Amino acid sequence: MTSLKTFDLTTDGGAAWTVQAVEGPAPDGLIGRTVTATVPGEVHTDLLTAGEIPDPFDGDNESALHWIGRTRWSFRTTFSWVADGNERQELVAEGLDTVATVTLNGQELGRTANQHRSYRFDVTGALVAGDNELVIEFEGPVAAAEAERAKVGSWPHTNLHPYNELRKMAANFGWDWGPDVATAGIWRPIRIESWSGVRIDSVRPLAGADGVLNTFVSLVWTDIAAEYATVTVAVGGTTQSATVKPGWDTVVVTNRVPAVDLWWPRGYGEQPLYDVTVTLADDTWTGRVGFRDISMNVAPDNDGTPFVLSVNGKPIYVRGANWIPDDAFVTRLNADTYRTSIEDAVDAGMNLLRVWGGGIYESEDFYDVCDELGILVWQDFLFACAAYSEEEPLWSEVEAEAREAVTRLSRHASLAVWNGNNENIWGYVEWGWRVPLAGRPWGAGYYLDLLPKIVAELDPRTPYSPGSPYSFDQFIHPNDDRHATMHIWDVWNQVDYTTYRKYKPRFVSEFGFQGPPAWSTLTSVVHDSPLDPYGAQMLVHQKAFEGNLKLERGLGDHLPAWKDIDDWHWTTQLNQARAIAYGIEHFRSLFPLNTGAVVWQLNDNWPVVSWAAVDGHGIRKPLWYALKRVYADRLLTVQPRENALVVAAHNDTDVRWSTEMTVTRRSTAGDEVLARETFAVEIEARSAIVSELPESVAVASNPRAEYLEVRGADGVTAYWYFVEDTELQLAGNAYTATVTPTDDGYDVTVTATALAKDLALFPDRLDAAARVDSCLVTLSPGETHTFHVTGAAAPEDVAVPVLRSANDLLN
Numbered sequence: 007m008t009s010l011k012t013f014d015l016t017t018d019g020g021a022a023w024t025v026q027a028v029e030g031p032a033p034d035g036l037i038g039r040t041v042t043a044t045v046p047g048e049v050h051t052d053l054l055t056a057g058e059i060p061d062p063f064d065g066d067n068e069s070a071l072h073w074i075g076r077t078r079w080s081f082r083t084t085f086s087w088v089a090d091g092n093e094r095q096e097l098v099a100e101g102l103d104t105v106a107t108v109t110l111n112g113q114e115l116g117r118t119a120n121q122h123r124s125y126r127f128d129v130t131g132a133l134v135a136g137d138n139e140l141v142i143e144f145e146g147p148v149a150a151a152e153a154e155r156a157k158v159g160s161w162p163h164t165n166l167h168p169y170n171e172l173r174k175m176a177a178n179f180g181w182d183w184g185p186d187v188a189t190a191g192i193w194r195p196i197r198i199e200s201w202s203g204v205r206i207d208s209v210r211p212l213a214g215a216d217g218v219l220n221t222f223v224s225l226v227w228t229d230i231a232a233e234y235a236t237v238t239v240a241v242g243g244t245t246q247s248a249t250v251k252p253g254w255d256t257v258v259v260t261n262r263v264p265a266v267d268l269w270w271p272r273g274y275g276e277q278p279l280y281d282v283t284v285t286l287a288d289d290t291w292t293g294r295v296g297f298r299d300i301s302m303n304v305a306p307d308n309d310g311t312p313f314v315l316s317v318n319g320k321p322i323y324v325r326g327a328n329w330i331p332d333d334a335f336v337t338r339l340n341a342d343t344y345r346t347s348i349e350d351a352v353d354a355g356m357n358l359l360r361v362w363g364g365g366i367y368e369s370e371d372f373y374d375v376c377d378e379l380g381i382l383v384w385q386d387f388l389f390a391c392a393a394y395s396e397e398e399p400l401w402s403e404v405e406a407e408a409r410e411a412v413t414r415l416s417r418h419a420s421l422a423v424w425n426g427n428n429e430n431i432w433g434y435v436e437w438g439w440r441v442p443l444a445g446r447p448w449g450a451g452y453y454l455d456l457l458p459k460i461v462a463e464l465d466p467r468t469p470y471s472p473g474s475p476y477s478f479d480q481f482i483h484p485n486d487d488r489h490a491t492m493h494i495w496d497v498w499n500q501v502d503y504t505t506y507r508k509y510k511p512r513f514v515s516e517f518g519f520q521g522p523p524a525w526s527t528l529t530s531v532v533h534d535s536p537l538d539p540y541g542a543q544m545l546v547h548q549k550a551f552e553g554n555l556k557l558e559r560g561l562g563d564h565l566p567a568w569k570d571i572d573d574w575h576w577t578t579q580l581n582q583a584r585a586i587a588y589g590i591e592h593f594r595s596l597f598p599l600n601t602g603a604v605v606w607q608l609n610d611n612w613p614v615v616s617w618a619a620v621d622g623h624g625i626r627k628p629l630w631y632a633l634k635r636v637y638a639d640r641l642l643t644v645q646p647r648e649n650a651l652v653v654a655a656h657n658d659t660d661v662r663w664s665t666e667m668t669v670t671r672r673s674t675a676g677d678e679v680l681a682r683e684t685f686a687v688e689i690e691a692r693s694a695i696v697s698e699l700p701e702s703v704a705v706a707s708n709p710r711a712e713y714l715e716v717r718g719a720d721g722v723t724a725y726w727y728f729v730e731d732t733e734l735q736l737a738g739n740a741y742t743a744t745v746t747p748t749d750d751g752y753d754v755t756v757t758a759t760a761l762a763k764d765l766a767l768f769p770d771r772l773d774a775a776a777r778v779d780s781c782l783v784t785l786s787p788g789e790t791h792t793f794h795v796t797g798a799a800a801p802e803d804v805a806v807p808v809l810r811s812a813n814d815l816l817n
Contacts, residue, residue, distance in 0.1 A: 010205050010289045011090055013198040015140065016045050021085040025052050025191075030077030030146055047337050048103070048191040049079050049144075063334075063612045063622075064531050066546045068185045075148035075179075075188030082141045089135045092200040093228045097127040097140075101194025104174040105145040111138055119399065120173035121193070122367060122388055123407040129198065144190035147174060161448070162439040163392035170392035173403050176364035177330065177390075182550045183607070183616040187334050194369075201289075203231045204252075209291045211239075211282050211417045212467055215299035215318050217266035221259045223284060227252055240283045241295070242266065259284075268318050269296025269419040271357045272380030273639060273658070279377055279419065296377060296419025302469035304478040310488030311478050313513035314601050315382070315422055315469070322382070323658050323692070324602025325637040326358030327351060327619065328516060331365045334611045341371040347609050348375045350620045354630055355637035358382040360474075360515065360604050363428035364390035367411045376420035383420045384515075384604070386474070387411075387457055389427035393439050393448035404452060408460050416465035424461045424470045426453035429493065431473040431484045474515045487511040494589070498617075502562045503585035507592050507646075511600055517589060518606030520550060520557055521582025521629060522575055523613055523621030525807075526774035530623070531613045537571045548615040557615075560585065563730045566815055572807040577815060580764060582617075583632035583782060590636040591643040595654035597694040605633065623774075628766055631781035642667070642716055644699075644726035651704040651726065652696045653716055657689040664688050665718040671703045674711050674735050674761040677787035687718075711735045713761060715786055725784055731812055736763060738817030741785065743809055745800050751776070752800030754793040754809065758785035763812040765791065771808050773798035 015021050023043040027036050041056045043049075053059045053074070060067045097108070097115065104121040107114060111134060115127040145153075154171035155161075163170045166186065167179040180186030199205070210222040221239045231252045238247040242263035250257050267278040277296065284291040303314040303321075315322045332339050332347050351359055359376065361368060363386030376383050387408060394400065415421055430449050433439055439448065453472040461470045471478075477489035485492050487509045493516035497503050503519065522528055534541030539554045548554055557578045561567065565581055568574040586605055593600045610622040619630040636643075640663055641656045657663040664686070671681040681702045689695050698704075699714075706712040709728035716724040727734060737760040746753045754767055762785040769776035776798035783791045806814055 009092055009203065009287070010199060010201040011092065013087065013200065015083065015085060015196045015198065018085070021083045023081055023083045023192075025049055025079055025081050028078040028080045028143065030149070031073040032077045033073070043081055043191075045081070045083075045192045045196060046101070046194050048189040048193060048335050050074060050187055050189055051335050051337065052191070062185065062187050065533055065543050068187065068546060072148075072186060074146075075186070076146040078143065078146055079190050080141060080143045081192055082139065084137055084139050086137055087133060087135060087198070090200050093130075093202040093230065095129045095133045095198055095200045097129045097196070098124065098199055099127075099192065099194075099196045100124045101192070102142065103144070103189055103191050103193045104147055104172055105150040107143045109141045109143070120403045120407055121175060122173055123403070123410050124194075133198065142192060147172065147188040147190055148179065151179070158395060158397065159446075160442070161393045161395060162433070162437070162442055165391075170394050173388075173400070173407060175331065175336075175366050176388070176392070177611070178334075180549070181364060182553075183614055183618070184330070184549065184611050185334050189335065191337070193337050203228060203233065204235045204250075204286065206284065206286050206289050206291055208413050209284050209293070210413050210464065211241075211284075211293065211295050212465070213280070213295040213297045213417075213419070214467065215268055215297055217263045217297055219261045219263065219282070219295060219297075221261070221282070221284060223257050223259065223286075225250065225255055225257065225286070235286055238285045242280045263297070266297045269298040269377075270380065271317055271322060271382050272352060273357055274317065274320060274322065274380075274660070277378060277380045277419070282417075293417055294374070294377065295417050298419055300422050300468060302423065302471070304490055309599060310486075310512060311482075311490045312601065313490040317382075317422075321601070321692070322357065323597065324358045324382075324513070324604065325356050325658075326360060326382075326384070326602065326604035327354075327356055327608035327633075328362050328604055328606045329359040329365075329608055330362055331611050332609050336366060339369070339371075341375070344369070344371045345375050346624065347620070348372070348379060348381060350626065350630065351381055351608055352379050354619070354634045355639065356381065356608075356633075358384060358422065358602075358604065359608065360384035360386065360425075362386055362390065362607075363388050363425070367415065373415060373418040373420060377418055381420055382422040383418065384423040384425060385415065385421060386425045386428055387452070389430055389449060389452065391429050391433060393430065393434065393443060394452065396447035396449065396451045401456075405456060405460070408457055409464065412460055412464040416468065421465075421468055424457070424465070424468055425474050426457050426470070426472040428474055432475055432493070435484060491515040493517065497585070497589070498556060498560070503560065503588055506589035510596055511593065513601050514589075514593060514603045516604065516606045517586075518617035519560065519582045519585035520553060520615060520617050521579040521627060522615045523610065523618075524623065524625035524627065524770050525575060525768060526770040527613045527621045527623040527625055528575070528615075530774070539571070539574055544615075547613060550615075553615060557581075563732055565812070566732055573815060576766070576807065576810045579628045580766070580782075580812065583628040586629055587632040587636045590633075591641070592645065594636070594641055594656045594694075595643055595645045595696070597656050625770060625777070626781075628781050635782070638722070640718075640720075640722050642718060642722050642724040644714060644716060644724055647696070647698070651699045651714075653699060653724070654694060654696045655687055655689050656694040658692060660691045662688065662690055665720050665722070667697075667719075668717050669699060669703045670715045670717075671706065671712055672715055672761070672786060674713055675737060676760055680707065680712060709733075731763070731816060734816070736761060736813040736816050738813060740811070740813050741765070743804055745803055747800040748794070751794065751796040751798055754795065754804055755790060756783075756785065756793070756809070757790045758787055760787055761785075766810045767793040767795070767804065768808050768810065769795045769798060772801055
């Protein structure tokens with residue numbers, strides 16, 4: 007007879023958690039003092055709630071709190087349990103962060119060393135009727151990583167701490183965009199399961215485009231179980247059952263859903279999801295699946311190696327972003343926060359998010375929202391920018407973690423790629439690792455052997471890539487633009503962003519350019535007086551190596567040097583947006599040679615100067631609005647080609663694009679039209695054309711005082727400037743603005759009298775709660791645009807630094 011009961015250790019039996027510092031460099035008086043804990047949670051957030059520490063994000067508090075990562079912490083609860091007659095009781099911890107010893111009623115149950123997997127401990131006999139005490143003691147993660155390094159040896163890695171010694175979120179130890187706040191705690195749910203006979207251990211429902219759902223159910227039996235069990239799977243109006251002999255550990259149930267509706271990524275179709283219910287007596291599992299097929303084409307062609315993702319047989323042009331953990335303290339995230347951030351991707355026209363390998367396997371909330379909104383998920387295994395030991399115990403931990411992750415996530419319709427690592431193969435080839443490694447294995451065994459075998463066994467319907475970047479040939483440099491995926495980082499680190507046009511990448515899975523967060527976000531945590539790019543607290547919130555120097559150098563000839571902090575903020579935000587737009591427009595102009603781009607990065611995990619399009623307070627930076635334009639379904643872009651100018655038109659829709667395109671050469675100073683050409687264009691669905699421009703518009707009489715305006719009859723627009731802004735003649739009084747209150751905020755209407763380039767409104771400078779609907783708007787003389795602001799009352803007027811343009815930087 008199957009019986010299962012669950013006892014939630016966060017709510018049932020009077021369970022209440024505390025945490026205390028046990029040993030380490032904690033401040034005087036904190037060692038041994040009890041603090042109320044929230045489970046799931048993290049020690050930092052518990053200390054913050056209790057008033058024991060200041061906000062780690064504020065000012066220079068981060069470094070003052072580094073002691074937390076070197077202190078041992080004890081989480082404790084007392085709960086009352088009533089025996090229920092079942093044969094076995096197990097403590098199930100879905101996530102312990104990270105090196106921990108688990109004790110129940112003074113009896114050690116086991117030890118853990120992996121944040122990225124769950125643990126199950128048999129507590130039959132140790133659990134008593136009445137009061138029980140559960141204690142989980144965590145080593146300080148920084149101290150634990152250093153101790154492991156001392157024991158097994160040093161392995162090359164980026165950043166300060168040896169994060170690669172532990173199976174813990176790498177970015178938690180600090181990254182070039184994130185704080186060093188190495189956490190400890192019970193970060194996912196914890197419970198007791200009491201059961202008899204047989205229980206469901208895992209469910210892996212794999213749905214195909216043919217309407218067939220194969221549900222793989224893993225079972226665990228007690229030693230004395232003697233009865234047959236029946237597993238039933240219901241989906242899409244169908245029900246199928248299988249009878250299982252005692253001791254069988256796996257059963258596969260096959261359902262065939264008639265006239266199934268296929269799941270598509272956004273922009274290619276709908277996202278129908280089907281409820282799946284698996285029952286085994288009173289043990290029930292529920293989830294959702296989408297019926298689809300995903301494939302990856304990396305077969306060599308005449309240009310090198312493509313990288314093409316196809317869904318249900320249709321190639322997808324990827325418009326994506328890299329995703330990092332959405333908060334440095336991940337237990338503060340929930341279904342609503344995930345939906346808000348993923349909607350940032352949807353609203354920008356994206357169809358893919360890459361879950362980067364220095365973060366976590368995200369919660370079900372993340373993948374559920376991606377399923378619902380049609381966002382493909384590229385999922386890295388959690389290896390980033392480091393070499394990793396292939397010895398025990400790490401090898402077994404990696405295998406256990408990978409098996410659990412693939413089993414848990416494989417059902418999701420949105421899951422499109424499993425990827426072995428971030429930059430580790432590239433690192434081995436080019437980052438000087440071979441000398442310190444001295445012939446030791448460095449992780450290739452994971453990426454080229456263990457992980458692809460696990461994916462092939464557990465999720466054969468999802469493609470696998472050994473790494474990013476990777477050329478899909480061990481005899482080709484892993485970051486060659488002619489072959490599969492590449493990362494472009496010389497632009498940010500060394501050269502001008504015009505270098506993007508020197509590449510003809512088949513697929514770009516990382517590239518980015520920095521800019522500061524919104525003014526209100528920045529000044530909420532940076533309090534230098536006067537505010538300065540090189541102020542002490544500003545530098546705490548600029549993690550990139552020589553980041554501010556690179557911001558300055560990155561202006562090149564594009565924009566003038568700033569005069570004050572207000573100009574610094576606007577200039578560097580504008581330059582970030584222009585750099586990324588420049589790259590993506592070039593990549594899309596290469597279609598079908600290029601099949602996608604994944605910008606670094608969508609989101610931030612705290613208030614910081616970074617590559618993100620949306621800052622740590624959820625405010626969309628100018629970069630986000632630039633992405634919305636260049637990630638639009640239909641794009642026009644003017645590009646140089648062998649001493650000529652062309653208009654590249656990319657139609658990433660299922661409908662033919664028929665439009666009349668008007669190209670006008672205009673004066674920057676007024677409404678004078680210098681030349682105009684009009685012609686009809688026809689772009690088939692999911693295709694692109696390149697049209698050379700006639701000399702009448704392509705050649706300027708006075709490059710400093712002229713520009714091109716390209717307009718499709720359907721409103722799609724592009725611009726071309728013959729010189730950089732530092733040479734361009736832009737009027738200082740090129741527009742007027744009026745403010746009109748509305749029911750939910752106010753409108754700012756701008757009318758241009760001359761070329762007004764890259765108009766931007768920053769209402770958060772007046773009220774941090776204010777949000778604006780548009781940004782980086784260019785107006786030709788006589789044109790008008792209305793910015794709509796929500797969340798704040800209308801001011802009397804707006805001017806610099808609230809209303810900005812490229813014009814005011816040059817006058």
